[in-house]
Amino acid sequence: MKQTLDERFLISPFLVFFIVHATQVGVGMLGFQRPLMEDAGQDAWMAVLLAGLATHVLIWLMYRLLAYSPSGGDIVSLHKHYFGRWFGGVLSIGLLAYYALAAFTVLQSYIEIIKVWMFPLMGAWQFSLIFLMLTYYVISGGFRVVAGLCFWGVVIPLATIFPMMAFAFEYAQYRNLLPVLDHSPTQILKAVNDMAFQYLGFEVLLMYYPFLKNAPSSQKWAHASNVLTIFLYLVVILISIIFYNKEQIAHITWPTLTLAKIPEVPFIERMEYIVISIYVLVVFPNLVVAVWAMARVVKQLFSIRQRRSLPVLIACLFIGTLFFEEKSDIERFIQWTSKSGLFLIGVYIPLLYVYVWVVEKVKKSLQQKQ
């Protein structure tokens, strides 16, 4: 029923490192500090660490689950295998809806930043048209091009934006980190809950797993990638804690961008505009991978070729951007994505794993009886 993919479509296992990291880090990196510090103040960095460790467990779980999928397939074929054509299909459509929501949220929230910071008079549709055309271009090149984009989406921002963070040390107030552990476990757990959303994105692995050459061996790269993500978030939150105080940060929508106002070099005075521009490379892989996953689910589910489904999916996203432009809409979408993503990865995947594990156990014991 299921043929494995031709080797020329596959990517090396180590590229998972770039895909996982590129999909985890996105617009959230620019403003995740605010809700975190509201809950846990100077102890917010612990929440970053704890949520990151939880992510490690979930990545491990995802690999265990995918190992059960028939002949190295993705989650859609796993659904079909264990739940049958109809119920499995419904579950896969749920996944499709989630990827669509994620893609839409990424698109909207980055457009919002561009509009607030750079071109307040421009309409959302102009940006979304450009982005979506580029998305179409990349995805029609196949998954290997998507992986290549993720590679540059990690390397370039890491080399350009990340070093800028060091400028903030000029204003460092190290006493802001004290006293350590001045918040109750419930407050910190609440912050962990806020933070978990920022690590989401790795769940697209459920779709591109079959595209990995010798897939199980890529697990160490996925974990390594998550370590890098934890490290980045940790650095940014620590710098934010020593740079801002809790009450000040409550007045700043994108603390990371405001941090980028600090570097001053002779030939350019306002670094945050450079940061926003380079940030396209961070956000774009988010969008592309999510849209690719949508097209992939459609293909696996309805056997529609990506070349045909992609324009329709992209058009839907484009039309969506015409209707939701207000800040409250975007915030609501972020809420939905966050909730459904956490449900998917924190509740559904573990339950699915338990179910699959029990089914396999029962099958085995039945076979042994016979």
Place this chain on the structure above:
Amino acid sequence: MGMKRWLACLLGLLLLGGCAKSRPIDQIQIIQQMGYDFKDDQYIGTAVYPTFKQGPMTKPNMLTTSSPTVYDLIPRLSAKSALPIEEGQLRLILFGKQFAERGIEQITHSLARNNKVGSHLFLGVAEGSAKELLDITAKTTLSDTLYLPNLIKQNEQSMNLPKTNLHLFLYRYFSPGSDPFLPYFEKKGGFVKLEGVALFRDGRYVGHVDLRDSFLMKILLGETKNGVYQLKVGERGKQGEDRVMLQNLWAKPTYKWRRDGDRHVLDVFVHIHASVRDYPSWLDEPGANLFTDVKKKMEKELEQDMRRLFHYFQEKRIDPMGIGDFVRSVTRRWDRESFYREYPDLDIRPHVTVDIIHTGIGE
């Protein structure tokens, strides 16, 4: 077919790229300094902008308008300007004293939201009216449109003014454990003079300290490398004959919070590495080791001055040194209310150590 389609896409991108508005420099009014005053129940806004003449010459020009509300000022300035006003290059916002006394919360919150202005923007308070001061600088300077911002920068980098800018102002303004302060200017004849530091309580101007005291503020706020301080070390009668000029090379404060019986005590240890360049001739007497004696006197006088300064802050119930924030960092579940109730009677004890590193090239 593919080629044509991609060409069409490319063309579309180019067309869309033209959507952003480009703004050539001689077609906008770049405000570099802004003044806010309050006079006769009206807010007065003053904008200083450069006009670009041929070559590197720029001339500062001014626009003034008045309005019953603060937010309305920039739109009203626009009504007087032939070119669109841009605030992205704003370097200084000057508040008149009367305006500052009424509170600058509105402007502060608006600045905290404004993504166009940079974090390095300076804020300041003018003794009389901001308009008058900006007027003087616009008239007396030939081509330097950034006279006041440069004045602040210079004094922060090499003299007694503690570091201030929009980021630091917002930091101290929003912090529950500190109060903001800004440079304070006065009109002296036809010139503008930096007079010290203006102090705020909850965004309202409540007083100022002179440049001598701002040196103390500077070294008490954190590690610093600059500033000068004149000290009296003897009783030799003649004017100037008993003073030394201490130049700070490197100073570092350390705070300690402890309980003494039923009261809290804040120990402030300040270690100053200084050079003494100018000192009275009697100190030069060969053989006698007068400097150890002088050092003790300097330390004592510095301690006394710091005590006086802290008392002034406590009396005014302001905390520009961020003592509340320090105490928060060493107290679990710090309570702002109860701390500031105790604050005016807080026992603050400065302990100063001066190390004289060198005294110039001559003995």
